[in-house]
Amino acid sequence: MNKRFLSALMALICTASLLHAQEYSDETQNLDEVVVTATRMGLPLKNIPQKVEIIDSKKIATIPADNAADLLKKATNIDIVQYPGALGTVGMRGFSPSAHSRSYTILMIDGLPSGTSNLTTLPTSIIDRIEVVKGPYSVLYGTDAMGGVINIITKKATLNKEGQVTIKGGSFGTTNFDANASGMLSDKLGIVAGFSNQMQQKDFRIGGNNLLKMNKTEKLILSEKSYGDIYPNTTYQMSQLFGKLNYAINDQWNASVSSFYNMAYDVKSPGNYFTQSATKKDINRLNVFGELAFTPNEKNRLTISPYYSNEKNSNYDNAENDKSNFISFKDNVSEYGVRTNYTHDFGPARLLTGIDYDVLDYKSDRQSKKGTEASPYKPDNRNQRFSAFAQINYNIENLSINAGARANYITYEIFKHDSLKTNGSSDNYFYFNPSLGLKYNLPRGFNVHASVGTAFSIPDAFATSGFYEVNTIVSGYPFKRAYQGNADLKPETSVTYEGGIGYTQGALYFDLTYFNTDHKNKIVEKTVNDTTFYNNAESANMSGVELLASVNIARLAGYSTKLEVYGGWTYMLNYTFVEKETKKKKDLLLVNRANANFGIYYENNDGFSTRLHARYKGSRLEENKISTKAREITEDSYYAKGGYEKGNKVLGLPDHLIFDYSAYYNVTPQARVGISIANLFDENYTEKDGYNMPGRSIMGSFTYSF
Template sequence: MNKKIFSGLFALSFAGISLSAQETVVRSYDLKEVVVTATRMQLPLSAVPQKIEIIDKQKILSVPNENVADLLKRTTNLDIIQYPGASASVGMRGFPPSAHNRNYTLVLVDGKPAGTTNLSSIPSDFVQRIEVVKGPYSVLYGSDAMGGVINIVTRKPDHHQTGSASINAGNFGQTNINGYASGSISDKSCLLLGFSRKVQEKDYRIGSKNLLSINETGKKILDEQSYGSMMTNTGYSINQFTGGLNYRWDKVWSADAAVDFVASNDIETPGNYWHSYGLSKKDFNKHNASLDIKREVDHDALLCSLYSSKYDENNHNNSTDEAFIDSKEKIGQYGIKINDLHSWNNISLISGMDVDVFDVSSQRFSDKITPINPYRPDHSNLATSVFVQGSYQGDDFFVNAGLRYNYTRFTLEADKFLGNDKKSTGYSNLNPSVGIKYFIFPMLNIHASAGNAFYVPDAYKTAGMYQVGKKQYRGNENLKAETSTSFDIGLNIFRNDILDLDVTCFHAFYNNKIIYDYSHNDYITYKNADDARMNGLEIVFSSNIARMFHAGYNLKLYASVTHLFNDNFDEVAVDAENNKSILTKDMLYVRKTTGNFSITYDNRKGFITCLNARYIGNRLENDWLTGGEIRPDITSDDYYAKGGYRASDKILQHPAHLIFDYSAFCNLGTHARMGISVANLFDENYTEKDGYNMPGRSIMGHVSYLF
């Protein structure tokens, strides 16, 4: 790494040790007392048996991030598919991410559906914290919560007059300006307004080295010519407007309204490193709106939530000014959620009803006005659910248990280009869940949870028809809904801020997993696998070692590792003589091991610095790219021939990587804050999706003012 960069970082670090301030701009909180809103029961974290990780504001500010996808991958263990061009989705505990349809991990904003699984379209400027619930949670949220739930909690209006303004700037022509203001507008109401704008005017440079040893196949996959080269056509600009209003009629009734609008124009998309899919650009607009009406009396709280979200994306045929929109898609989600929470001493009971609508429409064009077949037909889901969950909070024993009945009506609209008729299918599911936490000693507890979940097939897998390169894809109308049954058990040791160690084993039985079907000569379709299973171990450790010595500063160590022992599925294979056999195959797009590590120093006088590392283990992917002038050195000997695969399946095992990030911030007085962050500190060349090399080292300077 450049010596001047190291010198600058260390100079800032040592200078900050001597800085003092009357109070810190960033405040720390006891995470054990954080109320987890993802439970819908407003339970403190210490009383929740399910495995939940909280990414608080201090952690958000300690890692470089432009959006929720960047934030999550640097702070918790998950699998991610990420492309340049503001596109990313995540998976957890062996449930793979998907870039082309709904996901197995449910994404919420303030407890309501986010309206998109593209986490790169959700800026992180006004995120207050993120709650990551691992394991099935369909009992409270219905479909798509097989791997877990990510609840993004945003900043709320406050009666205190507060606000901030900040500007960040760095290489690749990056700038980020954002600010908000919040305060009372009457005795009964308060308002929050915020704005942010993110711009990258230049193409980014790919990393130039690898910290871990990579074999020859790994170097061929990354392409040795990519090291230190530019990723052409990767500029973007994204704007966000956000607002919130709280109104309280009296001590019983109150209402919260929130709106969030994200808009972008001409986001450049490179079509992988070799641009084999062509240089293009896209626009997207996303809005979320919600209204919560609450009635709170003594031990009872009634909540009625109305929400609406919309995600529109237009893709252009090239990146020039003469480009036309060759495909567009609109995703709408809206509904109503009603629940009543009642408490009797240490017993709480929540019951409610959800009505959720998910609506998708797609179009494609061969020129500016001529329509052709879309990637998938228009379709919608209408899900009606009733649920109940109880919670008991004793002195050393906590338990929750619930049941949800869900009926989903899936409607596929007729499409003359795809040749499918209108079709409606009903899916009925009963989802139980239970969790237990027992404190053996005040600092030692055991926790366990179990539940099941379901996933309705996406329309493009049931009736879609599209082409990528020379490969033709068609849907299969006979696909079954995917279901899972999962459980975990763990041991937690916790003593104030000195030690927090959690070891959790998890296991999931996964039925009807949807996989590719290559049995047809002229096209690829989809089918249900026989059975699948994922099991593994999660270890999370944190310690403020300075507390052991009653020091006047904080020195926090953090480490989390997720390792999968098994992540495979059974596929029925048919040979030329029509004999059937079972092939057990490893899961694609899932890393066997992921890890996050950090060390944070806080002098408690206004200076904080953090070194963060992220380990992403080997993953398997189909090789869609090798051929012609793209990676000509890859041969059949380079393909993965284990885990149920043969060389003819053309599966590549992508190498493991270790990516470091660094940040240092100091308060200047009671209101101003300045600092520096370095993403990909050691300039690692790596991918989150085959062919899409991620940015190399990126340095950003930060200045903010709190008023």
């Protein structure tokens, strides 16, 4: 790392804060009063025992990120699988992300199912804030909420009519355009409307350096040829339309509807760096959310929220637009249903009850060549869920108690498909999920908190049914891989215990939390002779510690400017599973040993703000799925610890340190200019083995508010 440059930059920020310092004002934001909608109860953050992180609008505006995947990995501690070409999924606390099936982490938009697990298709321009709930939340959301919940809160109508236009441009021929307007059209009708477009017209350049020391094997894993190289077929274009309407029918009834339409065409998928078997894809997703709210008095509120989403992905055989090209794979995923909430306040308690009905329909087609049907990745299937739940939050003096339970009835149908040798099947599941949380506020700003929760996940059809093979030629090398489903897979369940201590007082904040998860029937993959099999593990356990801390140095010194030093750190103490057949204990794949985000943020009273942010991406294990003929590694390069042998072909990926910098200035009350540098020190790193991420990129921006 260029330590002189970093030291000079941080000194410049600190000096600027002193030059612009003024008397301290009490006008500061109290994060504890933020209402967390992911709880479905509208509770303030200070009354929630579970671990919740808020990514606020200032962080969103000053961290270089064009989509929710880039933002989340830079603003909170998560694991991520991300590919060039608009695909990114996340995991938390040892629940690994997956690009091929439903995630262990639920993604919501305004408290309703987003209809996707691909975070790269959600631009940051529509986001007001993000709530990250860590730990099991099946008590409120049912299946798949094992690792946590990410709730993206979008922009809302304001009392005054206002709008904003932002234009960005920079490295790799990147241009972004965002425009939105909101306001009350009458005393009853409010509206929000917006459009965003992101375009990268040139292939990006891979980073040319590594800040942390790497051995020869780790450099070979990245490919020594990749440093500073152009990664071909990494261009993309994506647009989104969004709108909201809110109508106050009378003093008691309120109705709203919102819609989002995401469209991306000819998004290049470059293939891994070693083989570069380029394809392209189209992504289209429609979301429609509704809400009818009845508030007869200040103590009672009923909401009925229907929703519908449809996402279509079309993957082409190659990246060219020639006549021989064809759609090799396409899927069509619909998710719809209705969710009801009824809250009743009595004394120091709030009671939430509700009934949810959710449906997920999956359909797909695959061709080996134009006009020739091939086995799809998984059979068509339908997941229907009917649930009833109740939760109570009780606050008395310094104690908050949060207790609830959910009953889940699920039917899962897998439809017949001849080429997959699947005759079709239907299963019924019933699960009961209790949870309990306690938070006690001690004197002088301290608090202690603890919770226990259960969760479950129904196995995806990708792992349960059928058989398919991939046979092709990649960069002159034959490539073959087969996948065999297992109809005997059992649903996964988990129990998580967590506890910690926190402190909030004026300019100081910290929270230290320990968590432990016992994961039963975890579904694991095993590859034998290029065929991947799926089995339930004998057992699995994930435990670790999380630390969040921040201090506003300027406020401590009595100034009205903001000079905040902040950081977050997650360290896994254990992330292992035990194979059922061999009883061998192994480390989990795709789980980082540690994740951290930290930085320094300065904001004065004259419209200037700047942020230096760093992300530490810890080492993790991944199975090598790239031909050894294509990449420059030998048998000795494979990992032989954590229960693995050389023959398992597991790689130990290195850790990385990625810095970002941004600065903004309000030229006038309406006009703002800015510059951001992503990957400041040009780190060469991957978010999925073999898929190197962009190196240093510089973006300039201009925003006009009206």
